[in-house]
Each structure stands twice: as structure tokens, then as C-alpha cells.
Amino acid sequence: MSKFDEIRPFYDHEVNEALRGIARDPMMTALMGFTFPDVDKQVWREQFKNIHSISDFQHQFIAHTIRQILAKSSEGLTTSGFEKLDPNTPYLFVSNHRDIVLDTSLLNLVLLEKGFIMTSSAIGDNLVQKTFLHVLAKLNRNFLVQRGLSIREQLKSSQTMSEYIEQLLHVEKRSVWIAQREGRTKDGNDATQQGVLKMLAMAAGDLSLTDYFKTLKIVPISISYEYDPTDSLKMPQLLARHRDEEYIKGKDEDFMTMLSGVLGQKKRIHIHAGTVLDAELDDIAHLENKNKQLQAIAQMIDDSILQNYKLWPTKFIAYDLLHDTDTYASEYTEQEKQLFVRRLEMRIDPSDAVSKEFFLAMYANPLINKMKYGQNPGSNVSQ
Template sequence: MSKFDSIRPFYDAEANDAIREIVDDPMLEAMMNFTFPHDSKDHWKDLMLHTHSLRDFQINFIYPGVKKVLEKSSDGLSIDGFEKLEPNTSYLFISNHRDIILDTSLLNASLYENGLVLTTSAIGDNLIKKKFLHTLSRLNRNFAIKRGLQGRALLESSMMASEYIKKSLVHENRSVWTAQREGRTKDGNDATQRGVLKMLTLAEEGNNPFGYFEKIRVVPISISYEYDPTDILKMPELLAKSRDEKYVKSENEDFLNLLRGIMGTKKRIHIQVNGVLNEEISEISKMELNQSEKLSHLANVIDQKIWSGYKLWPSNYIAHDLLYGDDEYKAHYSVEEKNAFEKRLIEKVDTKNTLMVKNFLAMYANPVNNQKKSLESNSIS
């Protein structure tokens, strides 16, 4: 028994047995029919039954599935900055987070195409309660972050996650992906939670936990969708938050978000690699600050990188002008693009509900405000 058995992905030696557990599952058949519409069931099943490593499973089944999703529900993926990364090198990717599955899947597809180390990726255990999804996530090299814990249980879980991440990065040369905050950003206002950074340092021994970041390579990632496929599904939680009400998820809400994220309209998608923060982390380490203050500085650096690297689409500029009732960014979109966005707004939102309209527009407009703040901050410094 390994101390990480309750959260880790499968080992390669376990991969084939895990595949055999799900190979006859109707959900897997639906996935494979989508990914390989011209292949017979017997053909892809035979390929799966002869798969004996996580990498082979990812490359032969998950990767073609991601490419099919892009083909069917997007206008393509663009990437930039991957040339700054070295082959055979592990990185801690800290990313803004929009979609449950796609964010990490698109990043790994891009890493694979650029000959770089794939990630082991954090996923909330609330998303993989169904046995099939749990098995599939472990085959896709996800590790579980336990949700809904408090007190001692939360600390122990955070320590285990920290130790697993350190083991992956330092001892196994395996890249790691984690969101900059717990859960997805619902309102488009991407911000790094200091608590996430503190969790990462828990496994570092000695009296300088921040020194951990000098031993690894931290890379902020910006991912942007022209249309968020789950935008309308995020509305109930945003409305509850704006009314200071406690939001309780419906039973199948996470699963519906997962499906909508995969199949919903996205238009264009962009992933931006915002460099390795070696110099920035070295500078923060030299500051005469306590650990908490250093983590706040690092969170701010990550925010600035993610905001400045975020690809702003016409949808972002249109939403900003509609939200603030002006035409400040009219040069960034066409009449046709504005009409299409307004049509999407009318179809998805009760336009008589001004609070809902405001929340919907803010979701797309906030990245514009954040990038503006980032530019202003850089010009001052």
C-alpha cells in the first residue's frame, strides 16, 4: 500500500486491468463511437485490451478524442509560448480554469504535439464519484483533490496532495497541472488563491517553505475560450453569490457541466504559456518578508502573467461595451460578431432579469478589465 493510493493515478502495471473493468461500459462505448465513428466496436476494444501504459491510453484514445472535440465543437485551437519549454523537463503549470475536462486535455494535447512531458493533473474528487469517471480519470493520469473537508482532515489531505505533487515534479520528472484557485472561475475574474500556493509548500521541510518554488519550474498558463460552453450553467451560482445566498449544487450538475464543456460551442480557443518564473521567484525569495507575504507576492505575479497572456476575443470586448454601455472597444469586433454575441445572450439569458444579464456579460468582460490592470501595473513598474 502506498500512502498516495487514495488519490494517485494508476501505475502502468495497473492500466490494462483498469481498462478491462470499463471496456464494456456504455459510456466508454459512446466516447469511442464519437472519437472513432468509422471504427467497429471490436476494433477499438481490441486496441484497448492490448494497451498496457497510461501514456499509450492517453495518446491512442484520449488525444484523438480531444482532436475530435476540437473538430466538432470549436473553430480551432491556437497556442503560443511552448517553445520556451524544454523537452524531458517537468513543470508546475498553474492555470486559470474554465472547463472541468478540456483545460487540462487541451494543454496535454499541446504538450504532446510539442514533444514535452505530459502532466499529472489535479481534479476534485466531487467530479469523479461515478465509478466509470473515477477509473477513466486515473487512466488519464489525474490525481484527486479531496473536497468538502475541514480542520484536521483538510490539513492531512492538503499535505498528501503537496507530497504527491513534489514527488511527481522532483523525483519522477512528471509535470503537474493545477488550477490557480479551488474549482473553476465562474465570473471570468481569474485570481490566484494564496491557499493553493501554501498547499504546494506544505511538503517542503525546514524553516523556509517558500524555497520550494526555487527547486521547481513554475509556469503560469492562460486559457481562453471565445465562447464559454458552460457559461449559462454557471449562472445559478453567480446569482446566488450576488444575493449573498448559499449555493447548493444539483445532483448531476457537475456531470452536466462536464458534458456541456465537451460538446458545447466554443468557437476559437487559445493557450498561452507565460514563461518560467525562475527570475521572479528568485527576486521574491530575496525580499525580507514573511512566508505569507512572499506567497501573496507570488500570487500577484502569477495573476499578472495570466491576465497579460489571456487572449481576448471579440466576445470579451463586445461584452465589456454592452456591460458598461459604451463603445470603447468597437475597433476589436465587427457588427456581425456583435450581432452573433447578442443573439447568444438573448437565447441563453432571461433578458428581463437585469442581474442575470449583468453576470453573463461580466463573465466575458472581466478578462478585459484584468488585462487592462496588468498593462497599467507593468507601465508603472
């Protein structure tokens, strides 16, 4: 038994049996009905019998699912920065995290269509408690981040995950996607948690921290949705934090959030691939301890993600509404503003001043964060 068996996705020789095992699950019937609305279920069930690798499944089925999601719930996906990367090189994509399923699924669709190595992606095991979702995650080359462990178990789990990521990148030559933080950003403030970087560093062996991080070929990823389909679902947790209360998730809350993220309206989406962290790591090698180096690396990733984040009109509208100004009125139309205000009124109680402020800040914060770099945020709109 491999030490990675608890967290790894399926090996290709396991795919056919696993797929046939969930072929008649009502959730698979719904998923394939959405993907191929005009195809009888017996057709795709028959086709499943010829699927013998994760690559087969992703190319022949899941890629179509993601394209359907884009067609039905967005106004298109655009990209930038990928032309600076080598299609044959495995990268560690460290991404801001807004949507449970789509952040990594959309990146993989981009990589597939551009001829790049697709990723093995980290997903919290709390999100795949249902058997069907667990199997589907493993069929999509997801590996599990174990949650809810004791401190001692956490340390062991982090070591295993660090070694697994190292093996994926350097032995299997497979790109990896990981979020910059545990859990999705709820308030629009994207920030890299040092704990994620500490975990990655655990497999460094005899290499210095900066030399090891150079071998990972870290590419910061900025993903930006014009509308966040889960915006109102994030409010209870934000309000609980505001009131200094413990927030306890409902039984099927993660699953409902996944569905809302996939099916809810996103309008336009943009993914930017930053440049590989390399020479910048040499510049911090002199720092006296690892914590300072990790802090500096987290800042590098944040700088790339925030500066390259695509600012849609909704960000400018939210800023102006939040501050009762028309500073950025030239960045949106009156119709766009009215649509956003209508969305606000439909999704939260606008008479609740605190909820309204949190909702607007969720959209405005990427703009506010970008201002800190001294850029003219408006210049980014047509990136």
C-alpha cells in the same frame, strides 16, 4: 500500501485490467463512438487488450478524443510561449480554470504534439463520483483532490498532495497541472488562491519557501475560450452569491457541466505558457514572513495569466454592451456582435437586468483586468 494510493492515478501495470473493466460500460461505448464514429465497437474493444500503460491509452485513444472535440465544437486551438520551455523538463503548470475537463486535456494535447512531458493533473474527487469517471480519470493520469473534509483531515490531505506533487516533479520527472484556485472561475476574474500555494509549500522541508518554489519550475498558463460553453450554467451560482444565498448543486450538475463543456461550442481557443518563475522569487526572498511571500507569488502568477490572456472579440463586445459604449467597436465586426447578442438572448432572460449584467461581466472581466496593467488590450487580439 503507499501513502499516495488514495489519490494517485493507476500504475502502468494496473492499466490493462482497469481499461478492460470499463470497456463495456455504456459511457465508454458513447465516448469511443464519438472518438471513432466509423469504427465498430468490437475493433476498439479488441485494441484495448493491447493497452498496458497510461501513455498507450493517451496516445492511441484520448488524444483522438480531444482532437474530435476540437473538430466538432471549436474553430481551432492556437498556442504561444511554449517555445521558451524545454521539452525535457518537468514543470508545474498553474493554470486559470474555466472548464472541468478541457483545460488540462487541451494542454496535454499541446504538450503531446510538441514533444513535451505530459502532466499528471489534479481533479476534485467530487467530479468523479461515478465509477466510470473515476476509472477514466485515473487512466488519464489524474490525481484526486479530496473535497468535503474536516479541518484536521484537510490538513493531512494537503500534506499528502504536496508531497505527491513534489514526488511527481522531482522523483518521477513528471510535469503537473493544477488550477490556480479551487473550482472554476465563474465570473471571469482569474485569481490565484493563496491556499493552493500554501499546500504546495508544505513539502518544502529544510528549503526556504522561495528556494523551494524555484525547484517547482512554476509556469503560469492562460487559457482563453472565445465562447464559454458553460456560461449560462454558471449563472445560478453567481446569482445565489449576489443574493447572499447558499448555492446547492443538483445531483448530476457537475456531470452535465462536464458534458456541456466538452460538447458545447467554444469557437476559438488559445493557450499561452508564461515564463518559468525564477529570478522573481529571489526578489521577494527578503519579505519578512511566509504569508507576504505567498501573497507576492500569487500576484506573480496572476500578472502572467492576466497579461497573457488572449482577448477574443466576445470580450470587447461584452464590455461595450455592459457599458453601453462603442469603445472597442474596432475589435469586432457587426456580425460577431449580432451572434453574441443572439447567444445572450438564447441563454438567459434578457429582461432580467441582473442576469444580463452578470453574463456580460463574465466575458468582459478579462479585458477589464488586463486594462489594469496599462496595456492597450486591443493590441493582444492577433497574438
